[in-house]
Amino acid sequence: MSTILELRSITKTFPGVKALSNVNLQVGEGEIHALCGENGAGKSTLMKVVSGVHPHGSYEGEILFEGETCAFRDIRASEQRGIVIIHQELALIPYLSIAENIFLGNEHSRRGLISWNETLRHATALLKRVGLTDSPQTRVTDIGVGKQQLVEIAKALSKEVKLLILDEPTAALNDEDSGKLLDLLLEFKAQGISCILISHKLNEIRRVADSVTILRDGQTIETLTVRETPEAAPEVSEDRIIRGMVGRDLDHRFPDRTPYEGEDASEVAMAIEDWTVHHPIDQQRKVVDGVSLNVRRGEIVGIAGLMGAGRTELAMSVFGRTYGRYSGGRVFRDGQEVRTRTVPEAIDHGIAYVTEDRKRYGLNLEDTISRNVSLSSLGKVARRGLVNEHEESRVAERFRKTMNIKAPTVFERVGRLSGGNQQKVVLSKWIFAGPEVLILDEPTRGIDVGAKYEIYTVINDLAAQGKAVVFISSELGELLGMCDRIYTMAAGRLTGEVPRAEANQEVLMRHMTRDRGDEG
Known part of the structure; x- marks a missing residue:
């Protein structure tokens, strides 16, 4: 050759x-x-x-x-x-x-x-x-x-x-x-x-x-x-x-999981009922059609689906109705119905969303690690309406160490970081907000195996603390390795709910390719 x-x-x-x-x-x-x-x-x-x-x-x-x-x-x-x-x-x-x-x-x-x-x-x-x-x-x-x-x-x-x-x-x-x-x-x-x-x-x-x-x-x-x-x-x-x-062996692709054993382990942290959203341009088309699902405290629940299934549209519309035209459905937190009409409302009710497009929606690439970490929770580092930059830097430095963000200082511009480190900054931002429910949309996209393992470990630690995690991924192996239950979607509707013990790639793909008329 x-x-x-x-x-x-x-x-x-x-x-x-x-x-x-x-x-x-x-x-x-x-x-x-x-x-x-x-x-x-x-x-x-x-x-x-x-x-x-x-x-x-x-x-x-x-x-x-x-x-x-x-x-x-x-x-x-x-x-x-x-x-x-x-x-x-x-x-x-x-x-x-x-x-x-x-x-x-x-x-x-x-x-x-x-x-x-x-x-x-x-x-x-x-x-x-x-x-x-x-x-x-x-x-x-x-x-x-x-x-x-x-x-x-x-x-x-x-x-x-x-x-x-x-x-x-x-x-x-x-x-x-x-x-x-x-x-x-x-x-x-x-x-x-x-x-x-x-x-x-x-x-x-x-x-x-x-x-x-x-x-x-x-x-x-x-x-x-x-x-x-x-x-x-x-x-x-x-x-x-x-x-x-x-430069070393990875014995396991996914870290060991410590189950959450709190008294409220069986309680539903968030439930969505009959959620329906229309396309922002073609308002006759439903991109999310009557979806109902729930996630318990300490649980990692996956959502699988082919392109166009409506996974991201569901997540964005629940988180402050940031996609499409809402036309029906309810959100419950700890059994109480809540309103998530805006992003601040969703955050106030303990819901966080890590977007699939970190460069466009998740980060300010021209700003520092320090500023990005505090963006969703400025009130926590502010006094009398002014950001305390010393406190902001202290918080960011803590996340730089605990999340193993590879950067010389927290004043490094985020746009100069690798994809894996940018994703750790996004996660740090939302963890600092203190949510009870995290919706993670393709959290390891474009990230190497070493950084993936670190992010999987962070997700497992959050679940072990009693946080409820919704995990959206296009990689079925990732969902199978991380999730307790997996919902499947096709054409905007839920087509299946598979417990971990029964899940494999063939089962998930069969549900993901079901026609709308196959349900029932």
Whole structure:
């Protein structure tokens, strides 16, 4: 197999930190090459060097593409050579349509005028390839984060690509849609297109990758051959990859659980009855349809469902009606009906919501760890209407230590942290608010196995304190490993409730794919 990309001794330094140190990498033509490492290991930085986001001259080392030394000055220069990167952070303009986003900067035009018929026709074909059924004229702001990731992939496919770099492409997708995307990568491979896949989902790597390079602390640890031929069984175990990533063995993927044994252990902390919400644009369509569920103190209750099932819509509408048009239903806390019409009302009643999109809704990326931790509970660090910055910093420092947030000080800007550490800041913010019920929406999305374990431990500790936890996840293995009960949703309705002892992936998927008419 000939080499399409070779990186030689790539070193990249930011003020005060060496992000990459003499990294070497080779990618073959028509190969799917996985890149693994913990958050902060340097994976995304390395790919930004390759794609010209970090231009030539800002790093040391050499990039060879198709045997020629390259000095990309920007991302457009790398795209002209056939290198296309899909970043982990979505790069879409929310108030433009899907079609406009796909061809932004690469418009179909004739005599200086955009050909909308051609644009929509090509956009429709691309959306079909990635399995997205929405109209190409739909605004990006009106679709969820999972569908936005598919738009990003369609955008990349619209360009003449020789090497496709995907940074956590399935982080926002459920198992079914992730599988479709991985199948698409295998199609690209058959067509001779090379791929670099950055993913924390090791089962995905073992399914499609030919080789995997492991980074740790900005250095190349090793490159492993996952399979000798496409027909061969995977030779590298997930435990083997994890050991290279974290420098040690993880005996268990999920931490041991200490059950809550308080006198109120059997009491229902929160119940939702007949909750119904309509779509914010198409107000004839129900996105949440008559949902009733409950969660007890010290219990972790999962919600599983395919994309569009209504899981996030349910969570957001309960938490201050921040999604859609409410049309019916009641919320109970400790047996008493409460109103959650606004976010402050929900917080006052002891309900917290950790959003699936931490960068957009969960954090102020331009502000410090200290300020982000206190944002939902400013009253706790204020005196006479003024924030006591010393107290705010003291609280943040406590969470920095207890949550193992990797940052030099609490005055570090949150936007500079890795994804796993950003998620710990979000959790710290809501734990500081002192809720009795936490709704966690994809709390480990885009996070490496080491950081996942730490967050699982935090969630278990909260349950052991008697907190009630609602856990929404697209990873069925995660739900099975963490939850006491699992509700399933499809098309906005509950389709099943499965206790832990009876749950497995086949049972959950059967409930998740039930038609609305199958209920009863």
